[in-house]
Amino acid sequence: MWGSSLGALLILLYVTSPFLVVFFLLVFLSVRRGRQAEKLLNTSKKRLAVAEVLWLMLVASIWTAVNVSSLSWIPAGVGDPALAVPAAGEQVLEVEAFMWGYNLSTTTLEAGRPVRVVAWSTDTLHSTGIYSPDGELLVTLMLMPGMREQVLLTLEPGVYTLRCLEFCGDGHAFMSAVFTVAGAGGG
Amino acid sequence: MAEEMSLSSLTLLPRLMFYTALAWFLAGGAAGLLMVLFHVTGAAAVPAYYEALTVHGILMTFGGVFQLMAGLSLIRAGFCYGKPIRGLLFLSLYLLLNISLAMLLASALAGVRVTYTLMFPLPAAGAFKGLWSIDMLTLFVWGVVLLLIAIIALYPASLAKILFFGKTKEQLVMERFMGTLSPSGMASMLPFIFVVPPIGAPILATAALIGAALLGVIPLTGISWFLEAVNFNYLFWPWAHNLMEAMGIMAIGTVYWIIPRYTADVEREPRLYSEKLGIFAIIFYTVAAAFAFPHHLFTMSSTQPIGLSYVGQLASWLTGFGAAFSVFNILATGWRYGLKIRPASLAVLLGFSLYVTDGFLAMQLGTIGWNYRLHGTYYVTAHLMTILIAVTLIWIGAVYHHFQLLRGRGDDEKLSYLHIILTTVAGFGLMYVMATMGVGGVPRRAYPIPFAADIQITLLTAFGALLALAQAIFIANLVRGGGVAAR
Numbered sequence: 198m199w200g201s202s203l204g205a206l207l208i209l210l211y212v213t214s215p216f217l218v219v220f221f222l223l224v225f226l227s228v229r230r231g232r233q234a235e236k237l238l239n240t241s242k243k244r245l246a247v248a249e250v251l252w253l254m255l256v257a258s259i260w261t262a263v264n265v266s267s268l269s270w271i272p273a274g275v276g277d278p279a280l281a282v283p284a285a286g287e288q289v290l291e292v293e294a295f296m297w298g299y300n301l302s303t304t305t306l307e308a309g310r311p312v313r314v315v316a317w318s319t320d321t322l323h324s325t326g327i328y329s330p331d332g333e334l335l336v337t338l339m340l341m342p343g344m345r346e347q348v349l350l351t352l353e354p355g356v357y358t359l360r361c362l363e364f365c366g367d368g369h370a371f372m373s374a375v376f377t378v379a380g381a382g383g384g
Numbered sequence: 385m386a387e388e389m390s391l392s393s394l395t396l397l398p399r400l401m402f403y404t405a406l407a408w409f410l411a412g413g414a415a416g417l418l419m420v421l422f423h424v425t426g427a428a429a430v431p432a433y434y435e436a437l438t439v440h441g442i443l444m445t446f447g448g449v450f451q452l453m454a455g456l457s458l459i460r461a462g463f464c465y466g467k468p469i470r471g472l473l474f475l476s477l478y479l480l481l482n483i484s485l486a487m488l489l490a491s492a493l494a495g496v497r498v499t500y501t502l503m504f505p506l507p508a509a510g511a512f513k514g515l516w517s518i519d520m521l522t523l524f525v526w527g528v529v530l531l532l533i534a535i536i537a538l539y540p541a542s543l544a545k546i547l548f549f550g551k552t553k554e555q556l557v558m559e560r561f562m563g564t565l566s567p568s569g570m571a572s573m574l575p576f577i578f579v580v581p582p583i584g585a586p587i588l589a590t591a592a593l594i595g596a597a598l599l600g601v602i603p604l605t606g607i608s609w610f611l612e613a614v615n616f617n618y619l620f621w622p623w624a625h626n627l628m629e630a631m632g633i634m635a636i637g638t639v640y641w642i643i644p645r646y647t648a649d650v651e652r653e654p655r656l657y658s659e660k661l662g663i664f665a666i667i668f669y670t671v672a673a674a675f676a677f678p679h680h681l682f683t684m685s686s687t688q689p690i691g692l693s694y695v696g697q698l699a700s701w702l703t704g705f706g707a708a709f710s711v712f713n714i715l716a717t718g719w720r721y722g723l724k725i726r727p728a729s730l731a732v733l734l735g736f737s738l739y740v741t742d743g744f745l746a747m748q749l750g751t752i753g754w755n756y757r758l759h760g761t762y763y764v765t766a767h768l769m770t771i772l773i774a775v776t777l778i779w780i781g782a783v784y785h786h787f788q789l790l791r792g793r794g795d796d797e798k799l800s801y802l803h804i805i806l807t808t809v810a811g812f813g814l815m816y817v818m819a820t821m822g823v824g825g826v827p828r829r830a831y832p833i834p835f836a837a838d839i840q841i842t843l844l845t846a847f848g849a850l851l852a853l854a855q856a857i858f859i860a861n862l863v864r865g866g867g868v869a870a871r
Contacts, residue, residue: 202757202823205748209819213741220737223715224723231648231722240720245657249712256708260701263751267697270753275685296513321509322613324683324760326825332835334825337759339683342505342613347686360834362760362827364437366497366510367430370830 200270202334212259272336274311274349284311284349290376292316292359294323294340297368299359304376308354312378314338317345323372324363330355337362354380394468394556397478399790401455402783404482406859408447413855415440419831420848423841426832431495433831438492441500446531447485449772453634454481454539456782457573459789460641461543464570466552473545477538480530487527494520499829501624502528504616508594522598529591535627536584540577547573571663572637575630575670583674584623590616614687622677628771629673629703632739633666635775636710639736642781643714646729648722657716661709669706675699679750683759693752700750707743727800728785734808735777742770742815763822765829766815773811773851777804780858791865799861806854813847 198204230236274280288310291302294317306312316325318340326337327350338346340363361372415436422428422436454477462469492498495516498507511521547570590610597604609615640662644654656662678696681688714736723729746767748754758764780803787795817840822828826836833841 200753200757202754202761202763202825205754205758205763206819206823209745209748212744216744217737217741220711220715220740224718224733227715227718227723228648228725230719231724233722234649237649237720237722245716245720249661249716252712253708256705260705264697264701267751267753270751272753272756275756280686296509320513321506322503326760326827328825332825334757334761336756337683339681339759341617341684341687344614344684344687346684360827364497364499364503364829365506366515367434369434370430370827370832370834373834 199266204270208263272348273351275336277349280347280349284313287311287313287349289313289315292325292374294318294325294361294372296320296323296366297361297372299325299372299374301359301374301376304374306352306376306378308352308378308380312350312352314348314350315345316340316347318342321365322363323361323365326360326362328358328360329353330357339363352378354378394462394470395459395789397469397474398455398459398462401451401458401478402790404478405448405451405455406862408443408451408485409855410859412440412443412448413852415443417848417852420845422831423833424845428831430831434497435492435495437829437831438497438499439489441498442488442492443485444772445500446481446488446535449776450535450631451481452776452779452783453631454542456638456779456786457634458542458546459786460638460782461546461570461573463556465546466554466557467546467550468553468556469546473538474542477534477542480538481534484527484530484534487523487530491516491520491524491527494523496520496524498524502620504620505611505613508611518598522595525591525595525598529588529595532584532588532591536581536588536623540581543573544577547577570637571666572633572640574666575626575633575673579626579670579674580623580630583626586619587623590619617681621680622674625677625680626673629670629676631775632771633669633673635735635739635778636666636669636707638778638782639710639714639732642728642732642785643717643723644721645785646724646726647717648724652721655717655721657713657720661713665706665709665713668709669703672699672702672706676703676750679755682752682755697750697752701747704743704747707740711740726784727787727795727797727804728781730801731781731784731804732778734804735774735779735781738770738777738808738811738815739774741812742767742774745770745815745819758822760827761822761824762818762826762828766818766822769818770811770815773807773814777807777811780804780807787865791862793865795865796861799857799864803854803858803861806850806857810847810851810854813843814851817843817847 199208288306289302290306290312292314293300314327316338320342323340324337325340327335329335336348338348340346356375356377359374361369365372418436419433419440422433458469458474496507497510507521507524510516511518593602593607593610596602597607640656644656647654675695676699678692679700682693682696685693749758749764749767783790784795784800821836821840824836826833
């Protein structure tokens with residue numbers, strides 16, 4: 198959940214909303230304190246030092262929690278050394294990107310078998326974002342000319358869309374393709 | 385000689401940079417508004433949209449934001465160290481920067497398509513496919529070379545000249561600081577002097593070689609290694625990333641500089657809660673940022689070392705930790721010495737709040753797991769737009785601080801507050817709307833937008849219009865002003 202794109206937005210809101218409330222509250226109080234000279238004179242250095250330590254501990258805790266958790270958010274089949282070895286029963290979808298379209302080796306795949314997506318670009322920087330049938334962006338591969346990117350996916354039945362997500366000229370928005378993952382029995 | 389030391393002549397070049405930045409902001413902003421209009425009406429031909437996009441990216445980033453920063457930082461350094469800002473070096477910086485922008489603008493209007501991050505090898509690929517001419521590509525590449533010379537060599541040299549060379553002229557010390565690099569506002573200039581030039585030199589040499597090959601001075605085959613996309617981008621990304629970080633650090637330095645000057649405790653010399661913490665934060669941030677660039681390459685996992693990705697993630701989050709030191713330092717300064725709200729301090733505080741908020745969003749994009757699901761979407765646009773608005777708002781705080789100097793009279797404070805608040809509301813609004821679009825997978829830089837909710841487009845338009853309105857108020861304030869400033 199937290200590793201999804203929606204999770205990113207929720208964590209953004211959960212972290213930044215209280216931060217902004219506290220930030221502006223402290224600014225407001227600092228302006229008020231500025232009008233009361235005796236309060237400034239009585240500011241405790243020790244308390245500020247304690248607050249400094251507590252603040253840094255809070256940041257370090259969030260920092261550590263998100264980073265450790267994020268290791269499990271990396272999509273399966275990405276950056277995995279096992280990727281070099283063909284998976285049992287895998288099928289291959291070759292994606293050739295060019296200005297401005299994709300050539301696919303096939304447009305129909307079977308559900309229940311791993312799909313190795315192998316993608317490359319023939320001219321400039323492109324990418325291929327793979328969108329699920331309900332429109333969720335599952336994974337993005339940046340395609341630099343001369344490089345072949347791979348990812349191993351397990352896909353549910355439905356119609357998947359590929360879209361370029363790196364600006365590649367006037368046809369960028371039109372650079373898309375679809376492929377179908379058919380369920381058992383071709384359904 | 386003494387008569388020549390008039391304030392106006394000594395600040396002529398920075399003021400020229402400020403006004404030229406405004407002109408580029410206006411041109412780039414108009415292109416941005418056109419893009420929004422095209423999205424709403426769907427009326428534009430695709431090439432017109434991408435021409436506006438290319439012009440917007442080049443002019444706002446380098447003509448506007450960079451030039452504004454450069455002009456204001458030279459004034460600050462000059463006044464802190466009591467050194468005049470005049471001479472061939474400063475003049476060359478101004479001229480080369482703007483000549484290069486004119487060349488890039490001309491090539492963009494003639495059809496060359498790029499973004500502010502170049503997207504190499506797009507400029508070459510487009511020319512070889514006949515989408516734009518080789519002549520325009522040559523003009524573009526030499527525009528890039530001149531721009532790089534201005535950013536990598538002349539600007540750092542200008543700062544270094546003020547900070548490290550020449551004698552202080554006491555009558556020019558407008559804002560005296562203690563020590564050599566204290567307060568940390570001065571330390572924020574060091575990354576531009578010591579980090580940007582060495583990291584940028586290889587990409588400058590590469591661009592010059594490509595330019596020479598296009599002119600036929602050297603054979604293209606002789607530079608084939610540099611034309612390999614992966615080689616070029618491994619030279620480009622560390623530079624581009626650290627340039628943006630250096631600009632961000634300069635903005636943090638501006639916060640460190642401005643806020644102590646608007647504390648309520650007028651009995652004391654302006655100071656931060658902790659100078660040491662400030663300098664430590666800047667060093668920490670600079671070192672972490674130097675290693676964060678691999679986050680731009682996360683989504684090439686099967687061809688790039690995964691270890692590099694982990695370094696990129698770790699370093700990206702460490703830059704955020706550096707920002708945490710600054711957050712505490714600024715808030716503790718306000719708490720300890722009290723704050724006075726004036727246009728300068730308000731702009732800096734609001735810009736800083738936007739900067740830090742965006743910083744968390746940037747750290748999310750610097751996280752491998754999230755990056756795979758957000759890279760290339762409006763989530764990245766949310767980060768880019770917000771960071772540029774945030775640092776600009778912080779520097780606008782410096783403009784309000786120096787309003788009297790820049791305009792010869794004070795500002796209209798009501799207009800100033802209105803400008804600052806509307807800019808902040810628009811900045812936060814754009815960030816959250818774009819982040820929402822990014823979560824929906826909406827591709828950035830796509831026209832027409834393949835899919836997006838109507839409410840998102842409507843809100844994007846509304847906040848874009850609000851941002852434009854705020855800047856129109858700023859221009860009116862600059863033109864009309866409000867008499868003698870009260871500080």
